[in-house]
Amino acid sequence: MTRSPRKPEDRRVDPLLGVREKRRGKRPGDAYVRIFRPFEDGFKRGDDEGELIATERTVLGRTGWRGTLRRLRTFLIGRPIHSEREEHERLTKVKALAIFSSDNISSSAYGPEEIMRVLALVGAGAISLTLPLAGLITVMLAIVTLSYRQTIKAYPHGASSYIVASDNLGSGAGVLAAAALLIGYVVTVAVSVSAGVAALTSIVPDLYEQRVLISSVLVGGLMIGNLRGIRESGTIFMIPTYAYIVAMLAILGYGIARTIMGDVPRFEAPAAWETVEQGGQALGLFLILRAFSQGAVALTGVEAISDGVPAFKSPEWKNARTTLTWAAVIFAILFVGIAFLVTTIGIVPDPTEQQTVLSLLVRHLTGDGFVLIIAQVATALILVLAANTSFADFPRLSSFLARDGYLPRQFAFRGERLAFTTGIIALSFMAIGLLVAFSASVGGLIPLYTLGVFLAFTLSQAGMLTRWWRRREPGWRPGLAINGLGTLTTAVVALVVATSNFFQGAWLVIVLVPLLMLLLLGIHRHYRDLDKALTLDHIPDKEEIAPRPIVIVPIARLDRPALRAIAFANSISTEAVAVHITNDPDTADEMHKRWPEWAGTTALVVVDSPYRALIGPLLAYMDALQRQAPDRPILVVLAEFVPRHWWEYLLHNQTALRLKLRLFVRPNTIVADVPYHPPRA
């Protein structure tokens, strides 16, 4: 606090056009000249009166450890992006296919295997049912795709099940769909990453023990990639999707060609597998349904594109529809192709789960060489990136929910890179939790997976059905029929999944979805009640002037921070009172003695506290003041020392912190912190 002896010029500050003036000469009579416009540094003028626009400088450009943190952040996720660039961050169809369909397409890598594993419970013979089941699932996919093409057209600003169900079936159905989807997305991340790591450990078995750690690191990588923003993550994640499609098409072509030529020998299960119990269960409808529902995971990716319509380049809905169709076609070819080859060759899933069926197939066709490694790496990559679909969808859905007041408002806030930061981080942590809880086992996670998504499907389709019926727009009859079939199909699958997998884990979803729904509704209710309480229903009476506050300054001793606090109090009030609470009568006498020369005419009240408490007597004193003027707020001015190092906080301000917590809940009380920064030695 080194001040020049000249009194500071207490000139009025202009909050908007602000100019700082300087005397032309040195004599008091000399005129002032404007020397700079302070707002030019970091701001531009807006169009309206009283409007400023912040530039990037206000966000960047820090010094010290905050600057270091900022540079690390820029290195990891890039520079901030201007809101207006949102349009330019939109996705082309080629990128959108990679981002939104990697989930769908990658299901072909493990879908057939999951069907076979259930059938293998009956015996090797039952595995031949894989191909018909794969065909059935493909037909179902066609129905759902057709159905969702209509949804996308009807909701070009985002065809999430949450929106469609809310809009047509009421907010309850919408929140139910949202809860189911949120859980589905978290499970998707866990399943996809686990499956990706399983593809990797098929060729490097030593890593099997580390699979939870590897999976978690991969989720962390996805989190950082997505915090960089949607367009960049499109670029990063495009290559693996297309690499997988090309590699698989090539292998399927090669395999089918050789099969037609009768060139492929039948698969012989290694002798070691014989010791593991396989088969023995009777083949019943229930088991077939379970096998079917395990395969139905392949459809979970459909929602992704509908949810992401606003991220497409214009015309959004047309591009989204085309992309959806392409994704379905590619998936169908790969899924049926793989199912055909593995059943023809007679591949049996590895009961020890150390090798995937796809890996067995490629190994059988091309041996232990280069092709196997390429195929497995491409599979691993696309599976990990399938998780990325959820990283695109979960944050967007939670932003819709936050906008409507079902989730905390942070979820609706776009970060510096236009990504929904909070949603991305929340998804990552929940997925890692799930990976740890289920030891990154695909088989363990799958039962949790399908139910939520199919529940959302059903609600979305049912919403469309209602919409067609109510509106009866031109062409409503075929539309109604398609969505009707879609509703029926997905509802049946949801029921099958719920019953056939109930004890394998579906029960957990059946418990969690309603709980999450209650949480969302609870948050909504809180925000709604609060809104009612806080919003002004009438324009306040302009005559009403807030009463002047009663100003008190608790001081512990006579020092510079206390002096500053008293000076501040005097600058805003003519009747500020300093209060010294003490348990030592001697220091109280001393303070009384020194006070007049120290603080002039400011009133001092010494409160003796023979029970050595500080907060209780202060609150009682405030109550006594309050009784004299119940309408006036009490302003408590606190002197606080600002330590230079974090550890110094342990030595200071503990009492001030406790006091502030107490004053925060006291009605009609305002706390002003006057920090004192000691000069650098």
Place this chain on the structure above:
Amino acid sequence: MTRSPRKPEDRRVDPLLGVREKRRGKRPGDAYVRIFRPFEDGFKRGDDEGELIATERTVLGRTGWRGTLRRLRTFLIGRPIHSEREEHERLTKVKALAIFSSDNISSSAYGPEEIMRVLALVGAGAISLTLPLAGLITVMLAIVTLSYRQTIKAYPHGASSYIVASDNLGSGAGVLAAAALLIGYVVTVAVSVSAGVAALTSIVPDLYEQRVLISSVLVGGLMIGNLRGIRESGTIFMIPTYAYIVAMLAILGYGIARTIMGDVPRFEAPAAWETVEQGGQALGLFLILRAFSQGAVALTGVEAISDGVPAFKSPEWKNARTTLTWAAVIFAILFVGIAFLVTTIGIVPDPTEQQTVLSLLVRHLTGDGFVLIIAQVATALILVLAANTSFADFPRLSSFLARDGYLPRQFAFRGERLAFTTGIIALSFMAIGLLVAFSASVGGLIPLYTLGVFLAFTLSQAGMLTRWWRRREPGWRPGLAINGLGTLTTAVVALVVATSNFFQGAWLVIVLVPLLMLLLLGIHRHYRDLDKALTLDHIPDKEEIAPRPIVIVPIARLDRPALRAIAFANSISTEAVAVHITNDPDTADEMHKRWPEWAGTTALVVVDSPYRALIGPLLAYMDALQRQAPDRPILVVLAEFVPRHWWEYLLHNQTALRLKLRLFVRPNTIVADVPYHPPRA
């Protein structure tokens, strides 16, 4: 915020004599009458002008969950005690012996055993050396006691080694002694409680596995007992000490009488013990020294009485000296008596550590019956209460240290029961940490124990030596001789302990003491530097008036909390500016439109934030204001909603919290929190 349409009477509030007035009639011209004096509720008037004395009511009498917490607290530790009662809380000699000497006297329970355990490494024959070693330790105790009688007389206000060493050898030596003692006290608690629990598990072996838990619970009980205040803990803890003394004297008398009559058979070690390796090491000087240093633990209690002189009834030093002598005599009788009996009968320590030697002795003399249980329970109790000595000393020493600025000031603060709350709690947690780390093993903890205390002894005696030499008061020659002998003795023991137990754990103390010393000196330096920076070296110029603050009110939307914040800002400044930072141009337009009817003439600045950041642009805006008036502080008025339930905090104020943390470190910035409490629905 329901206000009557009548303007609030903005009458001046009297901070001291406060009266609230009321109109006699209802017409404006009617006179006011005084109706009550608000300070009569909770305060009395002090003798000085402007002085109030808080009553117990200001500390008690809360409602809601704070009231519940307060009642629980009163139940556990009692009602607050008035500072003036400190005199009445003083200890009589009988109580002081129980509180301060339980450590010393209880050492007789495990001292002989620790000597025997080291000697047993040579073989059963070497155990006969126990009695001579016990004699040697008793002689040493006599020297130290004589020496400390002089210290107590010289320092009647507290003869802690820290004070004596600081006073005569400089603050460095004082802090070294303090560091050694603090560590010693923590270890004392751990050792005593472990030994007490060992006495218990000797008769109830099933509890052996739970010893860490039992020990921790006992430390927790001691903590609560001590928080109740020193006098009450004296009452609680008196009985076990005297019960142990009486029980042991009776058993020793009975045993010695029977021994003299030749009535006691020799002890035969159980066959099971033979399988455990005993003996084999050569009997050398080193091993004898180790056995001696294990026995020297018995002396650690001496410091306690010297430290606690101010807690005695007047005349303090005389009473303390007498108590010290009595404690030494009682200890000597028990220690030598037990050593004599066990060696005469030929008892060998249990290599499995499941039975204490004392338990073996009593069992051998009286069988498995009633006497054994009484003896063991009394032993367990006094050992646990020996820990209580540290609970009396550690907090007092840390209060001395805090007073002198070597520890955070909280340590010097007497709680509601006149106990040093912070020190008691800190000691408890550190002791529990040590118990967990060492699995509550007496043998493992002992090597940590003796070194610190003997280091402090040596420094204290050396301080007295210097004092005699400098002052040469009447009778200084014998005084110098006694303290010289004391210094020599304790220095030799410290050296013996450090070298003979180095690898058993003394190294840890040798590392920790200097580290703790550095910490204390670092804290001291910090407080000293700060004092220099904060204290006013000259009376400030009365002409100097603090400049009016620039007042800004960041608002997120137009609602009741914002209205309150703006009203407050206007009540203390004529040029307050509301700032709305937004990334949505539409809401900005809306706000501009509604503003005039909403906030009258208060200026509104809208800052468009196209990078969606809030804090960066606000800080940049403040910088721009600051450049116009570098001398004026900026007052940031924050509207804050006060949630009714803890979980609602998760949904609110996150941004406000981050903002406050940033503003706290900004120079020349004051933050005023205007809380808004929503009306109860």
